[in-house]
Amino acid sequence: MRVTIDSIGKSFPGVVALGGVSFEVHPGEIHALMGENGAGKSTLIKIVTGVYRPDRGRLLIDGAAANFASPRDAIAAGISAVHQERNLIPRFSVGENIMIENLPIRRGLVDYGEAHAQARRFLDMIDPSIDTRAEVRRLSVAQMQIVEIAKALSLEAGLLLLDEPTASITDHEAQALFAVLRRLRSEGKAIVFVSHKLEEVIALCDRVTVLRDGKVAAAGELIAAMSRSRIVSAMIGREERVAEIGPRTFARGTPALEVRGLATSLGHKDVSFTLRQGEILGLYGLVGSGRTELARALIGDARILAGEIRLKGAPISIADVSDAVRRHRIGYISEDRKNEGLILAHPIRANIAITIWPRLASRLGLLTRRLEERAATPLARKLDIRTPSLEQQVGKLSGGNQQKVSIAKWLAASVDVLIIDEPTVGIDIRTKTAIHELIAEITRAGVSVMLISSDMPEMITLADRILVMRDFALVGEIENERRYEPMSRRIMGFIHAGLEAGESQQEASHG
Numbered sequence: 001m002r003v004t005i006d007s008i009g010k011s012f013p014g015v016v017a018l019g020g021v022s023f024e025v026h027p028g029e030i031h032a033l034m035g036e037n038g039a040g041k042s043t044l045i046k047i048v049t050g051v052y053r054p055d056r057g058r059l060l061i062d063g064a065a066a067n068f069a070s071p072r073d074a075i076a077a078g079i080s081a082v083h084q085e086r087n088l089i090p091r092f093s094v095g096e097n098i099m100i101e102n103l104p105i106r107r108g109l110v111d112y113g114e115a116h117a118q119a120r121r122f123l124d125m126i127d128p129s130i131d132t133r134a135e136v137r138r139l140s141v142a143q144m145q146i147v148e149i150a151k152a153l154s155l156e157a158g159l160l161l162l163d164e165p166t167a168s169i170t171d172h173e174a175q176a177l178f179a180v181l182r183r184l185r186s187e188g189k190a191i192v193f194v195s196h197k198l199e200e201v202i203a204l205c206d207r208v209t210v211l212r213d214g215k216v217a218a219a220g221e222l223i224a225a226m227s228r229s230r231i232v233s234a235m236i237g238r239e240e241r242v243a244e245i246g247p248r249t250f251a252r253g254t255p256a257l258e259v260r261g262l263a264t265s266l267g268h269k270d271v272s273f274t275l276r277q278g279e280i281l282g283l284y285g286l287v288g289s290g291r292t293e294l295a296r297a298l299i300g301d302a303r304i305l306a307g308e309i310r311l312k313g314a315p316i317s318i319a320d321v322s323d324a325v326r327r328h329r330i331g332y333i334s335e336d337r338k339n340e341g342l343i344l345a346h347p348i349r350a351n352i353a354i355t356i357w358p359r360l361a362s363r364l365g366l367l368t369r370r371l372e373e374r375a376a377t378p379l380a381r382k383l384d385i386r387t388p389s390l391e392q393q394v395g396k397l398s399g400g401n402q403q404k405v406s407i408a409k410w411l412a413a414s415v416d417v418l419i420i421d422e423p424t425v426g427i428d429i430r431t432k433t434a435i436h437e438l439i440a441e442i443t444r445a446g447v448s449v450m451l452i453s454s455d456m457p458e459m460i461t462l463a464d465r466i467l468v469m470r471d472f473a474l475v476g477e478i479e480n481e482r483r484y485e486p487m488s489r490r491i492m493g494f495i496h497a498g499l500e501a502g503e504s505q506q507e508a509s510h511g
């Protein structure tokens with residue numbers, strides 16, 4: 001399928017999302033669509049899939065004008081997509097969600113056996129371990145993303161658009177997805193791929209279109225002919241500058257949070273570590289290794305079966321998330337920011353100020369909009385939140401800008417310990433550095449940070465020490481020398497040693 005995007009424009013109140021965008025996607029190619037948060041990528045994908053109607057310009061499919069009044073029309077025309085935000089029905093099964101657009105019917109009734117069998121086939125392409133009969137609301141963020149991908153694949157479309165499909169899945173699953181995409185490419189399908197991860201774009205895609213502020217900064221250039229730095233300067237409008245994180249020092253002696261022999265209802269066994277005041281303690285591990293679950297246990301969202309948690313030397317018990325923040329001053333930036341972190345119908349100002357509400361209210365007896373603004377404005381500026389004003393509803397921001405609000409809110413909070421889960425997934429290259437610097441800045445003020453990240457360069461840039469987790473247990477601890485090669489080798493060494501030990505145990509029990 002050949003897709004021609006011809007002078008497409010789309011505005012929202014106060015925002016020109018697309019200001020006349022033109023490029024072509026050819027059959028048998030994987031076409032990357034890149035650009036900073038708010039550049040217009042998702043808006044363009046929603047126009048091609050009939051979710052939005054363009055204000056001007058035309059969409060041509062194989063040379064013929066396409067006028068989609070709804071997503072149904074686009075599906076009927078052979079177009080399928082994985083959108084950036086999840087569109088699954090939480091109480092339906094995995095299988096029903098995957099097959100929802102074409103449930104097999106027999107004698108007037110849905111043939112569920114057949115539906116699950118077909119769903120299985122598409123799910124197996126990415127992750128055979130997900131049960132098609134499981135309820136979607138029980139899945140992890142990564143598993144939901146895989147279900148979305150399987151659903152898009154099940155339509156066997158001529159044009160497949162993927163909006164940040166790899167944002168929360170493991171590298172292993174991403175490689176499985178890329179193998180499927182390469183096969184579809186060889187069958188002549190057209191694929192549009194949105195990602196902020198430059199390395200995967202360079203490895204996977206044939207051409208790249210870059211959007212900057214709703215305009216085309218590079219149109220369908222051959223990736224092979226474009227250097228990394230040229231793609232980046234097309235995105236940010238100037239040469240890339242690698243910003244250094246400013247110097248940090250902290251008193252190595254003073255423990256902020258101590259965990260001893262912790263076992264939880266989520267499956268942790270005998271977890272012990274110390275987070276010192278002003279330290280950034282990295283927690284590395286594969287997706288599914290129990291890192292997010294450890295964070296949940298530390299904010300009172302799991303039962304503690306054994307061991308203890310000490311804060312500034314004294315044992316504490318944490319009743320729930322609000323107890324963690326209010327009484328113990330422990331905060332958590334969830335990886336599932338859209339569902340857990342934000343009130344989408346409220347303005348940016350109120351979302352950022354929500355965690356400082358007790359502080360403002362107790363000091364002044366009332367909370368005024370002016371005070372919220374005063375707290376929110378500098379963070380919105382530092383994180384470069386793209387919006388017509390701080391009064392904009394968070395739900396109307398681009399995906400990456402919503403994440404920035406969720407991070408800003410916790411950076412504004414008065415906490416002593418902040419657990420940060422995957423801070424820069426879906427964040428553009430420029431803002432990523434700003435977030436790293438802000439994390440460093442709060443530690444200079446004495447906040448202790450536990451950093452969960454699957455992004456190895458990020459971990460090695462930021463962490464003072466790195467803990468390695470596997471199967472809900474800590475399997476290694478390393479002082480970070482901040483040199484990429486030796487550090488990544490040592491970290492992966494812990495993970496592989498664990499994997500090999502696990503495999504030989506299995507072999508022993510089979511033999």
Ligand SMILES: Nc1ncnc2c1ncn2[C@@H]1O[C@H](COP(=O)(O)OP(=O)(O)OP(=O)(O)O)[C@@H](O)[C@H]1O
Nearest residue numbers: 012017037038039040041042043396397398399400
């Ligand atoms: N429904 C909406 N109402 C108002 N403004 C919107 C709406 N949807 C998008 N926008 C605005 O349009 C612009 C482009 O947003 P879009 O979601 O297309 O960006 P994006 O390139 O996908 O960014 P990201 O990398 O953060 O996902 C942004 O300024 C955004 O705030």
Ligand SMILES: [Mg+2]
Nearest residue numbers: 042084398399
């Ligand atoms: Mg987007």
